[in-house]
Each structure stands twice: as structure tokens, then as C-alpha cells.
Amino acid sequence: MFENFIASIMTIEGAAFYVFSILTIGLFSITVMSKNVLYAMTSLAAAMVLISGFFFILGADFLGVVQLVVYVGAIMALYSFAMMFFDATKDIKEKTTSNSLVFLLGGLSALVLVLMFAAPIYSENIQALYPMHEGVGNAQDVGMVLFTKYLIPFEVAAVMLLVAMIAGIILAGKKMDESLTEDMSADDEILIIKDEK
Amino acid sequence: METTLVENLPQVTAAGVIIKAVLILAIISALAGFGTFIERKVLAFMQRRLGPMHVGPYGLLQIAADGIKLFTKEDIVPQHANAFIFKIAPIITAATAFIALAAVPVFPDFTVPEFIPLLGGTFVPSIASDLNIGVLFVLGMMAAGLYGPLLAGMAQANKWGILGAARTAVQFLSYEVVTGLSILAPIMIVGSLSFVDFNNYQTAGVGSWMIWQQPVAFVLFLIAGFAETNRTPFDLLEHEAEVVSGYATEYSGMRWGMFFIGEYANMITISVIAAIVFLGGYDAASTFGWLTIMLKIAFFFFLMLWVRAAWPHVRPDQLMWLCWKVLMPIALLNILITALVLLG
Numbered sequence: 001m002f003e004n005f006i007a008s009i010m011t012i013e014g015a016a017f018y019v020f021s022i023l024t025i026g027l028f029s030i031t032v033m034s035k036n037v038l039y040a041m042t043s044l045a046a047a048m049v050l051i052s053g054f055f056f057i058l059g060a061d062f063l064g065v066v067q068l069v070v071y072v073g074a075i076m077a078l079y080s081f082a083m084m085f086f087d088a089t090k091d092i093k094e095k096t097t098s099n100s101l102v103f104l105l106g107g108l109s110a111l112v113l114v115l116m117f118a119a120p121i122y123s124e125n126i127q128a129l130y131p132m133h134e135g136v137g138n139a140q141d142v143g144m145v146l147f148t149k150y151l152i153p154f155e156v157a158a159v160m161l162l163v164a165m166i167a168g169i170i171l172a173g174k175k176m177d178e179s180l181t182e183d184m185s186a187d188d189e190i191l192i193i194k195d196e197k
Numbered sequence: 198m199e200t201t202l203v204e205n206l207p208q209v210t211a212a213g214v215i216i217k218a219v220l221i222l223a224i225i226s227a228l229a230g231f232g233t234f235i236e237r238k239v240l241a242f243m244q245r246r247l248g249p250m251h252v253g254p255y256g257l258l259q260i261a262a263d264g265i266k267l268f269t270k271e272d273i274v275p276q277h278a279n280a281f282i283f284k285i286a287p288i289i290t291a292a293t294a295f296i297a298l299a300a301v302p303v304f305p306d307f308t309v310p311e312f313i314p315l316l317g318g319t320f321v322p323s324i325a326s327d328l329n330i331g332v333l334f335v336l337g338m339m340a341a342g343l344y345g346p347l348l349a350g351m352a353q354a355n356k357w358g359i360l361g362a363a364r365t366a367v368q369f370l371s372y373e374v375v376t377g378l379s380i381l382a383p384i385m386i387v388g389s390l391s392f393v394d395f396n397n398y399q400t401a402g403v404g405s406w407m408i409w410q411q412p413v414a415f416v417l418f419l420i421a422g423f424a425e426t427n428r429t430p431f432d433l434l435e436h437e438a439e440v441v442s443g444y445a446t447e448y449s450g451m452r453w454g455m456f457f458i459g460e461y462a463n464m465i466t467i468s469v470i471a472a473i474v475f476l477g478g479y480d481a482a483s484t485f486g487w488l489t490i491m492l493k494i495a496f497f498f499f500l501m502l503w504v505r506a507a508w509p510h511v512r513p514d515q516l517m518w519l520c521w522k523v524l525m526p527i528a529l530l531n532i533l534i535t536a537l538v539l540l541g
Contacts, residue, residue: 038282038351045344062390065333073340073373080347081366084359138330139390 005117013057020053021116025109032105035091037083045076062138209322216309217325221298229461230260236502243506270450275353278447282352287452290345290459297338298462299325301469302392302479302490323479330390332474335466336376339425343369345459346427346434350444361443364433364513371520372424372431378528379417382535383407383474396478406477413531415475417524419500422467424516427460429505433513468497 008014027047034040048071055064086092130145132138146154234249234257241248249256274280306323328334343365350362384390386407387398399405408415424431435443445456472478472493479490511519 036279038279038348042282042285042344042348049341061328061330062333065330065337068337069333069340069373069377073337073343074370077343077347077366077370080351081363081370084351084363084366 016053016057018117020050020057022113023047024050025112029105029109033102035094037086037092041076041080041083044079045072048072048076059132060138062142209327210319212319213321214325216319216321218299220321221303221325222295225295225298225303225462225465226458228465229458230264232461232464232498233263233457234260235498236505239499239502240506243503267451267454272450272452273447275355275447277354279352279354282348283447284452286345286349286352287448287455287459289348290342291455291462292459293338293342293345294459294462294466297335297342297466298469300328300331300334300338300392301466302396302473303465303469324392327393328391331392332380332384332390332395332470335470336373336380339463339466340369340373342459342463345456346444349448349456353444353447355446357441357446358444360440361434361446364440365444367513368424368427368431368433368516371517372421375417375421375520375524375528376425378525378532379414379421380470380474381528382414382532383411385532385535385539386410392473392478395474399477400480403477406475408475411475411531411535413527415471417528417531418471418475420519420524422471423501423504424520426463426467426501428464428501430508430510431516432510433516436510464498464501465494468494468501471497 009018024047027043027050030043031040031047034043049068052064052067052072055061055067130141130149132141237259238248238256249259252258252262274283302323307321309319309321324331346365347362350358350360350365352358383395387395389395395407399407423429427434433439433443435445440446445453448456469490472490476493477489479487
């Protein structure tokens with residue numbers, strides 16, 4: 001039983017997998033536990049980078065790079081843009097510091113670790129539904145599956161994103177043709193906020 | 198599935214890759230330092246000045262003087278800054294710039310001579326990691342590079358810093374879209390994401406260069422490349438007339454230096470991509486081929502300095518207008534037309 005595990009950790013891929021997974025879970029738990037916005041954001045971004053490592057280990061170079069470009073480059077940067085509304089150097093005061101939550105989350109990540117360490121024992125039973133073709137590039141393989149088997153979900157997701165984009169533009173663009181500095185009602189709003197302070 | 202330069206090349210070993218990585222680190226860092234000197238000289242000549250002249254012959258030792266200054270300067274961390282993030286931010290910039298260089302062909306491949314002990318006979322490849330999705334990897338790594346300025350600006354408890362960070366997020370995110378879309382059309386023509394395939398597609402002389410088939414994509418890529426490497430006219434991240442020094446306001450010494458090593462390494466990376474994707478790349482068979490790509494890279498580097506001397510920088514709103522209302526529609530049209538031609 002343990003021979004499998006030790007054999008898997010002795011290979012480069014196996015060792016890299018365990019290093020990546022421990023680091024990923026550690027970083028994600030910092031994201032959840034930390035009271036500092038900046039730490040949470042940095043660790044989330046770093047963990048997203050490490051997840052692309054899993055794709056590289058599996059030989060799915062294309063998906064690994066997509067993970068980098070989409071999650072690290074785009075989505076996380078949007079998060080961080082939202083983070084600029086906070087004072088990033090101060091800790092956030094949380095209302096509930098529930099110890100049981102920490103306990104539960106810690107227990108769950110421990111469970112995930114155990115499951116992962118146990119996985120190589122059963123890895124012989126796992127088979128790929130859409131195995132990679134010999135002599136065809138990674139991107140081509142993804143494209144073939146995406147435009148045959150998963151064509152409808154792919155197109156529906158594209159339409160959904162388009163709808164969300166148009167909705168976002170309409171929500172943000174209501175007063176786009178008016179200048180905020182020349183608009184007197186905007187001044188009133190600022191004054192009201194000052195009075196409340 | 199690895200694409201190799203020529204089928205009969207020697208086996209790439211771990212030692213060869215490590216030698217390559219050390220070479221890239223050493224040479225590109227030195228070139229980054231030398232780049233600052235060249236930049237000052239070129240700018241000076243274009244503005245009818247002399248530039249650095251006092252240290253060494255023709256000011257050549259200015260690099261050493263700058264290096265000594267950077268290394269010995271006091272390392273200051275502001276009082277209310279988030280010290281940990283403040284310290285790792287420059288490392289992110291430098292590291293992502295060098296990781297991106299791992300997937301592009303820099304310098305010719307060679308075999309370490311036999312008389313050198315221990316490493317004799319090791320084959321050093323021209324690409325440290327020959328991924329078959331090289332183009333995307335480099336773009337992805339440069340995308341991850343935005344965390345350097347972003348975290349630096351947010352960690353330093355300085356309003357100029359946070360303005361610089363906000364500009365970083367806006368500028369890099371917007372121009373990433375243009376870089377990706379502009380390079381998509383050449384990718385569609387070649388049908389591969391590997392730099393080696395790009396190079397092999399354009400081996401039939403100057404007439405086969407991608408720039409003649411995709412002039413629009415080339416111009417778009419150059420403009421977006423300038424924005425992604427934070428060069429004038431898009432150097433809004435640390436424009437001293439507006440935001441003091443942006444994200445780098447509170448940095449001093451070697452931490453500040455690392456930002457600029459990263460920036461110059463990124464300039465070299467963009468030049469390498471432009472040279473391989475649009476200007477024919479290298480000829481792996483001859484040493485002369487490698488000389489031509491060095492010349493192409495040097496030309497793009499010079500172009501960046503030339504543009505800096507010739508043009509004022511744009512306003513932030515002009516930057517966004519240019520990206521979303523001009524460059525992106527043109528890039529999409531270019532892809533559409535390329536696709537129609539390829540299908541028809």
C-alpha cells in the first residue's frame with residue numbers, strides 16, 4: 001500500500017504534485033483566514049499560479065497557460081482593482097471570529113490532504129474520457145472536444161458572458177455623458193456624505 | 198509532442214537547461230544595466246546632449262557606478278507599509294520577466310567544450326523550455342507580471358503609490374487584450390503556438406516574413422507591447438510629472454533596481470517575440486542567422502528609445518480610448534478578415 005505512495009513521491013511529477021498541492025491549500029487558507037486584504041489577495045493570486053502547475057504536470061500545457069492568463073492575469077486583477085477601495089495596509093475588523101469555523105475549515109483541508117495522499121493508490125482505476133491524440137497539439141485537442149461534444153454549453157456560456165457585459169455597460173454607463181465635476185447634484189451628494197460624518 | 202529545432206539535435210539534459218537558465222539570468226541582467234546606459238546615450242544624442250560622460254571612457258563605467266549606488270543605498274521600508282508584500286513586489290516583477298524568457302529562443306544553442314571539467318560536452322539548447330504553446334506562455338507570464346507594480350503600489354501606504362497601482366491594473370489589463378488579439382491572426386495563419394513553428398514558417402527569405410501578410414497585427418502588437426512594458430508614450434505607471442513615481446515612489450536601492458531589471462527584461466522579451474513572429478526570426482542552421490535575430494531585437498530595443506525621445510506621453514483617458522475604441526476593434530476586424538481569407 002505504501003510502496004505506491006513512496007514510488008509516486010520519488011518521481012519528479014509526484015513530488016511536484018505534493019509540493020504544489022500543499023502550497024495551494026496553504027495559500028488558499030491564508031486567503032480565507034487573513035484579516036489583511038493585501039495578504040488575502042496576494043495569496044489567492046499565488047495559489048492561482050500554482051494551480052496552473054497542476055495542468056503542466058498533467059501535460060495540459062494549453063489549459064495551464066489559460067489558467068495563468070484568465071485567472072491570474074484577468075480575474076484576479078479585477079479583484080485587486082476592487083480592493084483599492086479599502087485601505088490595504090490596515091487589518092479588517094471582522095464582526096464574528098468564530099473558532100468553530102476555523103476548526104471546520106482546517107479539518108476539511110486536512111481531509112482533502114489525506115484524500116490526495118491516498119489517491120495514487122487508486123490512480124490505476126482512473127481513465128481519461130477524451131484521451132490526448134498522438135501527434136496533435138494541446139490546443140487542437142481542446143478545440144476538437146470544445147467544438148464537437150461541448151459545443152452547446154460553450155456557445156451558451158459565450159452568450160451569457162455577452163449578456164453580462166452589456167448589462168454591466170448599461171449599469172455603469174447611465175450618467176456617462178454628464179461630467180461629474182460639472183454636475184451640481186453630484187456636489188450635493190458629496191456634501192450629504194460630509195454632513196453624515 | 199516536443200517540437201525540436203532539427204531532428205538530429207543532441208539530447209537536452211537537465212544540466213543543459215540549468216546552464217541555459219543561469220546564462221539567461223546573467224546576460225539579461227547585465228543587458229538590462231547596459232540598456233539604461235544605451236537609453237541615456239540615445240536620448241542624449243536625439244536631444245543634442247552628450248549624456249553620461251564623466252565615469253570612465255565615454256561614460257561607459259556609468260553602469261558600474263549606478264550598480265554600486267543601487268547596491269549600497271539604504272533599504273528603506275516605510276513605517277505604515279505592509280513590509281512583507283512591499284519586499285516581495287519587486288521580486289515578482291523580476292521573476293516573471295525572467296520566467297517569460299525561459300520559453301523564447303535567446304542566443305544560439307551550443308555544446309560546452311570538452312576541456313571544461315564536469316560540464317564538458319553538455320548540450321545547451323537555444324530555448325530553455327521548448328513548450329509547444331510558447332507564445333501563450335510568454336504572454337501569460339507577462340500578464341502575471343502586473344502583480345509587481347500592483348502590489349508594490351498597494352503595500353506602500355502612499356497615495357501616489359496607489360494611483361500608480363490603479364493605473365497598472367487599468368493599463369496592463371486593457372492592453373493585454375490587444376496583445377492577445379493582435380497575435381491571434383499570425384497564430385491562425387501558422388496554425389501553431391510554438392515559436393519554432395513560427396520561425397520555420399518564415400524561412401524562405403524576406404518575402405515570407407509575417408509582417409507582409411499581417412502589417413496591421415504587427416503595428417497593433419508593437420503599440421500594445423509599448424504599453425505592456427510601460428514605455429513612453431504609455432509610461433503612465435510612474436509618470437513623474439503626475440504621480441511622483443507611481444508604484445515606485447517609496448522604493449530605493451536594489452528593490453527599485455529590480456523593478457527596472459524586470460522592465461528591461463520585458464522590453465527584450467517583447468522585442469524577441471516581435472522579431473520571431475513578424476520579422477522572420479532566426480536561421481537555426483547558421484551563426485549568421487543568429488546574428489540577424491540579434492540585430493532585429495536590437496532594432497526593436499532602439500525603436501523603444503527612439504519613440505521615447507520623439508513622442509510625449511498620452512493622458513490616461515486617451516490611453517483607454519485608444520485601447521478600447523481604436524485598437525481592439527481594429528484587432529477584431531483583422532482577425533475576422535484573416536479568418537475569412539483562410540476559409541475562402
